[in-house]
Amino acid sequence: MHTQISILPSPAPRQPYATAASVQPGARSGLVADPLGLDGVKVSYAHNEEIFGEGEPANCVFRVMTGVVRSFRILADGRRQIAEFSLPGDVFGLQADDLHSFSAEAVTDCEVVALRRAPLLERAAADGAMAHKLWALTLHQLRRSEEHMLILGRKTACERLAWFLMDMSERIPAPDRLDLPMSRQDIADFLGLTIETVSRTMTQLQDEGLIALRGRRWVILSQRGALLSLAA
Amino acid sequence: MHTQISILPSPAPRQPYATAASVQPGARSGLVADPLGLDGVKVSYAHNEEIFGEGEPANCVFRVMTGVVRSFRILADGRRQIAEFSLPGDVFGLQADDLHSFSAEAVTDCEVVALRRAPLLERAAADGAMAHKLWALTLHQLRRSEEHMLILGRKTACERLAWFLMDMSERIPAPDRLDLPMSRQDIADFLGLTIETVSRTMTQLQDEGLIALRGRRWVILSQRGALLSLAA
DNA sequence: CGTCTCATTGACACCCTTCAAACGAAGTGG
DNA sequence: CCACTTCGTTTGAAGGGTGTCAATGAGACG
Numbered sequence: 247m248h249t250q251i252s253i254l255p256s257p258a259p260r261q262p263y264a265t266a267a268s269v270q271p272g273a274r275s276g277l278v279a280d281p282l283g284l285d286g287v288k289v290s291y292a293h294n295e296e297i298f299g300e301g302e303p304a305n306c307v308f309r310v311m312t313g314v315v316r317s318f319r320i321l322a323d324g325r326r327q328i329a330e331f332s333l334p335g336d337v338f339g340l341q342a343d344d345l346h347s348f349s350a351e352a353v354t355d356c357e358v359v360a361l362r363r364a365p366l367l368e369r370a371a372a373d374g375a376m377a378h379k380l381w382a383l384t385l386h387q388l389r390r391s392e393e394h395m396l397i398l399g400r401k402t403a404c405e406r407l408a409w410f411l412m413d414m415s416e417r418i419p420a421p422d423r424l425d426l427p428m429s430r431q432d433i434a435d436f437l438g439l440t441i442e443t444v445s446r447t448m449t450q451l452q453d454e455g456l457i458a459l460r461g462r463r464w465v466i467l468s469q470r471g472a473l474l475s476l477a478a
Numbered sequence: 479m480h481t482q483i484s485i486l487p488s489p490a491p492r493q494p495y496a497t498a499a500s501v502q503p504g505a506r507s508g509l510v511a512d513p514l515g516l517d518g519v520k521v522s523y524a525h526n527e528e529i530f531g532e533g534e535p536a537n538c539v540f541r542v543m544t545g546v547v548r549s550f551r552i553l554a555d556g557r558r559q560i561a562e563f564s565l566p567g568d569v570f571g572l573q574a575d576d577l578h579s580f581s582a583e584a585v586t587d588c589e590v591v592a593l594r595r596a597p598l599l600e601r602a603a604a605d606g607a608m609a610h611k612l613w614a615l616t617l618h619q620l621r622r623s624e625e626h627m628l629i630l631g632r633k634t635a636c637e638r639l640a641w642f643l644m645d646m647s648e649r650i651p652a653p654d655r656l657d658l659p660m661s662r663q664d665i666a667d668f669l670g671l672t673i674e675t676v677s678r679t680m681t682q683l684q685d686e687g688l689i690a691l692r693g694r695r696w697v698i699l700s701q702r703g704a705l706l707s708l709a710a
Numbered sequence: 711c712g713t714c715t716c717a718t719t720g721a722c723a724c725c726c727t728t729c730a731a732a733c734g735a736a737g738t739g740g
Numbered sequence: 741c742c743a744c745t746t747c748g749t750t751t752g753a754a755g756g757g758t759g760t761c762a763a764t765g766a767g768a769c770g
Contacts, residue, residue: 319628322710327628342617348624370609377609378602384616385574391623392580396551396559398630399670403726430749438631440727445750462735462749478554635758662717672759677718694717694767711770718765725758733750740743 278359280309282337282379284366286359291352297339300349304341306360310334313356314427318435319348328436329391331428333417337383353428398438406437407447408476411457415467424465510591512541514569514611516598518591523584529571532581536573538592542566545588546659550667551580560668561623563660565649569615585660630670638669639679640708643689647699656697 280286288311291297297308297315308315315332317339329348332338338350341363370377397406410433415424426433434441448465451457456473458466467473512518520543523529529540529547540547547564549571561580564570570582573595602609629638642665647656658665666673680697683689688705690698699705 319624321628321632325632327631329624329627340617340620342614342621347621367610370613371606374603374606374609377606377613378599381602381609381613381616382574384613384620385572388572388616388620388623389574389579391620391627392551392561394627395561395623395630396553398627399559399667400553400557435631441749442728442751443726446726449750673717674719674760675758678758681718713768713770715768716766718763720763721761723758723760726755727757728755729753731750731752733748735748736746738743738745740741 278311280359280361281335282309282361282366283376284361284369286361288357289360290357291355293352293355295352297350297352297358298346300346302346304339304344304346305363306339307337307363307366308332308339308350309337309359309361311357311359313358314353315350315356315358316353316428316432316436317348317350326435327438328432329394330387331414331432331436340380340384340387353432403437403439403443403447404450405476406439407433407444407451408456408473410437411465411467412470412473412477415470422467422470424467426463426465430462512591512593513567514541514593514598515608516593516601518593520589521592522589523587525584525587527584529582529584529590530578532578534578536571536576536578537595538571539569539595539598540564540571540582541569541591541593543589543591545590546585547582547588547590548585548660548664548668549580549582558667559670560664561626562619563646563664563668572612572616572619585664635669635671635675635679636682637708638671639665639676639683640688640705642669643697643699644702644705644709647702654699654702656699658695658697662694 276288277285278288286309291313298304298306300319310332312334315336315338316328317330317332318326318328320326330338331353332350339346341347366380370380397409401409411424414426415422418424428436430441430444433439434444437444439447448457448459451473452459456467456469456476458468460466508520509517510520518541523545530536530538532551542564544566547568547570548560549562549564550558550560552558562570563585564582571578573579598612602612629641633641643656646658647654650656660668662673662676665671666676669676671679680689680691683705684691688699688701688708690700692698
């Protein structure tokens, strides 16, 4: 049925954030059923591979199966703002227009389901429940982005990081430890900070006993309560 | 048919941003037809009056007829982030949940149409075109909020202000002058700056010849091109 | 003309950025 | 198995942009 989707990984990443060596074209793909009730094409992407770029035609909506995806906008001089990290189960790539207004890349190796937009819109037009589901998804993202704006516009580095850790720990089911799949640079670009400030703030939180760092990826949330009040 | 809507202005604003003296309960109201195709209740709000507050039940969706509305979130210590200014024709108050996740206030005296949420949802469930319209509205807002995040996270005060002026001049039809309906404090809280920085940056842009200030509300866009490249 | 509110301007402090170097973990080749 | 390389992270020092505090100025209104 569904053939190769038209949104293909670009030959080489344009941004210094992507490691050239790690980029390989999305390898396997196959037909799978999505929770939205439509068939989609499963596609694999490698670490830092581009899933779609700003300005490209938006033929598909995606759902993450495994791994993590970042959606972001970027300025000519390289400044980047990550709007969201999509975790397994999350949908990304929803667009009003026929062109993507932002880019998406694989934070880790990951598998996503690509749902063609045209049949999705047809189905939504006929099926009220489906339409409502899509709308609810969009509203949910809008709500998250409103909170993100508050973070970016009005919070200190410390509060931003505490909020980020709390948010991730809610979304990644794990008691009091956290395996961060993204780099410090990704975190910085998500929180509107520099990589140095993220690093410094991490160690500051560690010195204050709120967290403990184990390697570059593991964070132990020693004092959830204190973190939560910081994040508020 | 429709009686008094349940979302009433609160007796007194909780925040220092609202001028107590200027707040009066929404006066007149009447039945009107909304472009969405539903009947709604027209309600008037005075300058700085609250339309709904965060946490209140979200019974209605609103459309601005005249005036300007601000939607925002606020922290316990008073830090405020304005997510959007809604101009005539714009819809605000869309929510996934039954409770508002943000507050809305009248920036100027204004008239809005309040559409009850229940019949809107019913209608959307039955009418695909209506559902699509609502979804498209939400997607449009989501796209705007993504750009807003880029502004808040990655741009300088000068770039933020230039972007704001360009954005407003596109939305308020006027050749090369701009009548800003909101205060410097509102602009600051929209751009994630302080009122002093907004003021200083305004005069800086004026000194550089990009704009000219006439009183506190009028801005003459002397060099649109330069402003646009700053805003990019 | 006085009062009130909002905006502007100044001086100073500080948080975060910038630039730079050292460190550490992971992978590679000898 | 161990130097070597590489990439990402951490840490340091210095500077700048924005915030804070405070005073002055300008419209709006009575």
